[in-house]
């Protein structure tokens with residue numbers, strides 16, 4: 001499925017009835033490894049309830065609260081975006097879900113993966129089927145610099161029991177499936193031999209090899225140029241959601257969220273301030289923070305002719321030649 005152009009999508013989203021409220025989902029037990037089937041309505045792959053994160057030592061110094069009771073849910077087959085401004089608590093939420101909070105941070109509340117409480121269990125110690133796969137802003141952080149890319153994709157495949165004779169073909173398939181040309185060359189090379197965009201695709205291949213029920217992607221395209229960004233979004237669109245892992249996408253960019261996700265969770269100041277179906281939130285953003293995000297991305301995406309006032313300008317003054325203004329842009 002080709003990635004929809006984010007800004008076109010923003011302009012075309014209209015209507016929608018009512019805001020989707022988080023329901024009390026019935027959680028089922030772990031089905032073991034591999035993808036859970038995407039069903040109508042879908043079971044909860046991830047349920048975060050009343051998640052608090054604080055920094056402070058245990059020796060009596062007052063803790064500083066960073067997250068204040070975050071609630072969100074991702075169902076099988078779903079792609080859900082967590083959006084918000086810088087410092088709003090997106091990455092902390094993602095880190096708590098992955099079981100990868102920085103030392104010194106303490107969490108309470110509940111994080112359930114496939115119905116299993118995992119908040120207290122570091123990601124590396126979780127059962128493979130309950131360990132979200134991760135793609136981060138900096139792919140170098142996810143890839144070992146000294147190990148060949150193919151060997152890094154092979155590791156989770158072997159851990160999942162892929163037969164020895166089939167590993168190489170599976171690695172090459174995965175590398176090709178994330179859009180890497182010459183998968184043999186990529187597999188045999190080190191991460192340093194790849195461009196930033198190729199490294200992000202390789203990191204995605206490693207994440208997909210885990211066959212986790214949930215992929216947590218924290219700003220996966222922020223460091224990339226726009227063409228590579230579109231290509232990586234396209235891979236996420238093809239490989240997550242129905243038939244693949246559910247996606248929790250962390251982004252500050254509503255246009256990126258709109259390109260991929262059907263639901264959005266808006267955070268500000270460590271709290272969820274709004275959540276719902278993306279079409280509904282775009283059509284009628286209720287919270288000022290959401291309204292600002294929608295306005296910003298609409299302004300940025302409006303074609304020049306919409307943003308350039310007629311000769312003489314809306315206020316009777318001639319605008320500088322070739323210099324777009326925000327006059328006429330949607331509010």
Ligand SMILES: Nc1ncnc2c1ncn2[C@@H]1O[C@H](COP(=O)(O)OP(=O)(O)OP(=O)(O)O)[C@@H](O)[C@H]1O
Pocket residue numbers: 055066084085086087088089090091092093102104105252
């Ligand atoms: N290890 C830490 N120790 C102390 N404070 C932290 C720590 N990690 C994050 N914070 C604080 O928690 C808040 C939320 O941080 P977080 O990284 O979740 O922001 P974010 O929404 O991901 O922002 P960005 O878009 O810039 O990545 C910020 O105020 C940040 O300074």
Ligand SMILES: [Mg+2]
Pocket residue numbers: 090091092
């Ligand atoms: Mg962040």
